[in-house]
Amino acid sequence: MNKKKRSEILFLFYKKNSNPKIELIFSSDFELLLSVILSAKSTDIMVNKITSTLFKVANTPQGILQLGFNRLRYYIKGIGLYNTKALNIINTAHLIKTKYNNKVPSKRIELESLPGVGRKTANIILNVLFNKKTIAVDTHVFRVANRTGFAKGKNVVEVEKKMIKMVPSIFKKYVHFWFVLHGRYVCTARKLKCKTCLIEKLCEFDKKK
Structure with missing residues (x-):
């Protein structure tokens, strides 16, 4: 062409x-990060359905850690690869809380160091949250x-x-x-x-x- x-x-x-606009529904940087992690091999419609319930219970790094792996699995069990995604989200929440002062990092290398975050996810976060092209x-x-x-x-x-x-x-x-x-x-x-x-x-x- x-x-x-x-x-x-x-x-x-x-x-x-x-x-x-992105079709994922979120109200904070951390919510978007979790939504994009959950969206791997799934649809935005399904992710929005899951997070509409999950985010009422836990939508911060501390909240996710308090929820714990088993209860998190329960809330996202309707989505594909939920066991792996639950583990990634728990580990990512821990890093966001302890290493990045509860803030989603704005650099690619930092984003891609988070469990469950690959190049595609990092690109979406950089684009939507940090206005990167x-x-x-x-x-x-x-x-x-x-x-x-x-x-x-x-x-x-x-x-x-x-x-x-x-x-x-x-x-x-x-x-x-x-x-x-x-x-x-x-x-x-x-x-x-x-x-x-x-x-x-x-x-x-x-x-x-």
């Missing part, structure tokens, strides 16, 4: 939604970037590097959310909605519906 097409795609997304590549972004021809890559790191290079600075903060929303509601894994797609004429996918 050439530079002109990419620019047209980004302008169309911007025109439709100039300030896209990072581009998180999840399954939706990876699929849309490859399928449309916007930024092809064999893995998420390749796609991220290409998008960081290709996307103009003014759009970097928003492009992750545009691609996520597009992949979640239009350019889905199986049932493509090409007839109502905003960028259908610019898309280079050779199997359009």
Whole structure:
């Protein structure tokens, strides 16, 4: 895909939604961190359902530690990999409390040192909480970037590097959310909605519906 097409795609997304928001529901930095950890291999809808109950009981590092591993497991058992996620959240809460003075760190190396926090999670936290122009590549972004021809890559790191290079600075903060929303509601894994797609004429996918 050439530079002109990419620019047209980004302008169309911007025109439709100039300030896209993450669909996870949170009211503090720590709540967002936990929500993103919980979202691995799950949906935002399911995470919001879980956290709507959990955060009423515990939504601070101290609160999570007081809740404990077994009770935390109970509150998040409706989500995939809940045993691993519960352990990661307990250990992350301990580090946030003891090492970072109850504050979510703002540096990538510090974020990625937290249990359950990988590159994608760190990128989301840096983007949403600290206004960094990072581009998180999840399954939706990876699929849309490859399928449309916007930024092809064999893995998420390749796609991220290409998008960081290709996307103009003014759009970097928003492009992750545009691609996520597009992949979640239009350019889905199986049932493509090409007839109502905003960028259908610019898309280079050779199997359009």
